[in-house]
Amino acid sequence: MTTHFITAEIDLQETPTELQKAIEVELKKHGEPLRWAVTSTDVKQQSCTVEAVVTTES
Template sequence: MTTHFITAEVDLKENPLKFKKDVEARLNEEGEPLRWAVTEVDKETQKAHVEAIVTK
């Protein structure tokens, strides 16, 4: 098992109540998320930038 630092963009235009599930689904594509944080929100494109640590 190894850990990896990844970044991802998640669309904010979708239902805000689904945001956590959308982030976790995106991170699960890369591995099992250990922790994640929203580090930036781009108001113009309505995207959140997420940084995470995942295990593979």
């Protein structure tokens, strides 16, 4: 098992629940998320930056 630190840009959603689902879907593309956090938002671009630690099988 290998851990990776990733950064992803996610479009803001209508509700917090939809945003959480969009983040989880994006992170699953890179592995199994251990933890993640929204670290910044850009209201003009309607996006947010997420930093996460994910694991993948070696």
